Amino acid sequence: EDIAEESQASKELIAQRLRLLEEWRAWRKAVEAELAEARDGVIPLALQSEEDGSEVIE
Amino acid sequence: MRPILLKGHERPLTQLKYNREGDLLFSTARDKIVNVYYSHNGERLGTYTGHQGALWSVDVDPTSTIVATGAADNTIKLWEIRSGRCIHTWNFPTAVKVVQFNEDGNMLLAITEQRMGYQGTVYVFPITIDVEAKQAEEPIIKFSSPENKFTKAGWSYLNKWIITGHLDGSVSKYDAKTGELVQKISVHEKEVTDLQFAPDMSYFITTSKDKTAKILDTKNLKVMKTFVADAPLNTGAITPTKDYVILGGGQDAKDVTTTGSRQGKFEARFYHKIFEDEIGRLKGHFGPLNTIAVHPAGTGFASGGEDGYVRVHHFDKSYFDFLYDVERMRPE
Numbered sequence: 001e002d003i004a005e006e007s008q009a010s011k012e013l014i015a016q017r018l019r020l021l022e023e024w025r026a027w028r029k030a031v032e033a034e035l036a037e038a039r040d041g042v043i044p045l046a047l048q049s050e051e052d053g054s055e056v057i058e
Numbered sequence: 059m060r061p062i063l064l065k066g067h068e069r070p071l072t073q074l075k076y077n078r079e080g081d082l083l084f085s086t087a088r089d090k091i092v093n094v095y096y097s098h099n100g101e102r103l104g105t106y107t108g109h110q111g112a113l114w115s116v117d118v119d120p121t122s123t124i125v126a127t128g129a130a131d132n133t134i135k136l137w138e139i140r141s142g143r144c145i146h147t148w149n150f151p152t153a154v155k156v157v158q159f160n161e162d163g164n165m166l167l168a169i170t171e172q173r174m175g176y177q178g179t180v181y182v183f184p185i186t187i188d189v190e191a192k193q194a195e196e197p198i199i200k201f202s203s204p205e206n207k208f209t210k211a212g213w214s215y216l217n218k219w220i221i222t223g224h225l226d227g228s229v230s231k232y233d234a235k236t237g238e239l240v241q242k243i244s245v246h247e248k249e250v251t252d253l254q255f256a257p258d259m260s261y262f263i264t265t266s267k268d269k270t271a272k273i274l275d276t277k278n279l280k281v282m283k284t285f286v287a288d289a290p291l292n293t294g295a296i297t298p299t300k301d302y303v304i305l306g307g308g309q310d311a312k313d314v315t316t317t318g319s320r321q322g323k324f325e326a327r328f329y330h331k332i333f334e335d336e337i338g339r340l341k342g343h344f345g346p347l348n349t350i351a352v353h354p355a356g357t358g359f360a361s362g363g364e365d366g367y368v369r370v371h372h373f374d375k376s377y378f379d380f381l382y383d384v385e386r387m388r389p390e
Contacts, residue, residue, distance in 0.1 A: 018387075021385065022388075031261075038215075038216060044161035044162050045120035045161070046120040046159075046163065047257065048078075048120075
C-alpha cells in the first residue's frame with residue numbers, strides 16, 4: 001500500500017513538473033516572439049553575444 | 059568546480075559584474091577601490107583608485123570601453139577600462155547605491171540614498187561611449203519616491219521602464235521616458251536586496267532579507283516563481299543556458315552569535331528556475347555572500363563575500379548535464 005501511495009505521489013509530482021515546464025516554455029515562446037517584433041530586427045549591443053555565447057561578426 | 063580565489067579587496071565586496079564578452083570581471087568593495095580581473099584565470103588587470111568612500115555599485119558599457127562606479131563619497135565616476143583613468147565625475151547630495159547602463163550603452167541609470175533630508179532619487183544620464191568625449195552634466199530624467207526608499211534598480215528591455223526595488227519589499231515600474239510610476243506591487247516582506255535581469259530583460263529575479271527570492275515578469279510585474287531559503291538573501295542571479303538561479307546570503311554576524319548558530323549558511327545555493335527546488339550548494343565564503351554575477355555565456359559565476367574575497371567558478375560537466383526526468387522526457 002505504501003509503495004502504491006508513493007508511486008501515486010511521484011506520478012503527481014511528475015505531472016506537476018511537466019505542467020510547469022510546458023507553462024514556462026509556452027510563456028518564453030510568446031515573450032520571445034513579442035520582443036522580436038518590438039525590436040524589429042534591431043538587436044541592442046548588450047544582447048549581441050547572447051545567441052551563441054561568442055562575438056557577433058557581421 | 060574548483061574556484062579561483064581573488065584577494066584584491068580589504069573589505070566586504072559590494073558588487074561584481076562581467077563585461078558583455080565575459081572575459082573581464084569587475085569588483086567593488088567598501089575599501090574604496092575598483093578591481094578588474096581576467097575572468098578565466100583571475101589575474102588582476104588593474105585597480106582604479108580615486109573614490110573617497112565605500113563603493114556600492116559598478117557597471118560596464120556593452121563595448122567594454124567605460125566602467126561606471128557609484129560610491130558613498132556621493133559621486134559617480136566613469137573610468138577608461140584600458141588605462142584606469144577617471145574620465146568623469148558627477149556629484150550628488152548623498153551616496154550612490156546603484157549604477158547601470160541601458161542595453162544600448164547610451165544612458166546610465168543611478169539611484170541615490172535617502173538621507174539627511176534628501177530624498178532617494180533615480181537619475182538617468184545620457185552617455186557618450188568615447189573616453190575623450192565631454193559627458194553631459196545634467197540628467198535626462200530624475201524622480202523620487204519619498205515614502206518608499208529605493209534599494210535597487212534596473213532597466214527593462216527597449217529602455218521602456220525602470221524597475222526599482224524598495225526597502226519595504228515592494229517593486230515598482232516607472233516609465234523610463236517620463237518618470238511616471240506605472241505599477242507598484244508588494245513582493246517581499248522585507249528589504250529588496252538585489253534585482254538582476256535575465257539576458258533579454260523580459261524577467262528578473264529579486265532577493266530579500268525575508269529569505270526568499272522571486273522571479274517577476276517585467277511586463278506586468280507578475281510573480282512567476284518563488285524560491286525559499288533558510289537565511290536572509292543578499293543577491294541572486296539567473297543563469298543563461300541552464301534553467302537555474304543562484305542565490306547568496308547568510309546570517310549577519312550578530313545574528314549568528316545571538317542564535318548560537320555555528321552554521322552561518324554562507325553557501326551559494328542553486329535552485330531550479332522552473333521547478334523552484336533547491337538542487338545544490340557550494341561552500342567557500344567565511345561570511346555572507348553579498349553579490350553574485352553569472353558569466354554572460356553561462357560558463358561560470360563569481361561570488362563576493364562579506365569576508366572580502368571573490369570566488370570565481372567555472373562550471374564543470376555535471377552542471378551542464380544535470381536534468382530532471384521531465385526535462386529528459388521533453389527535450390526542447
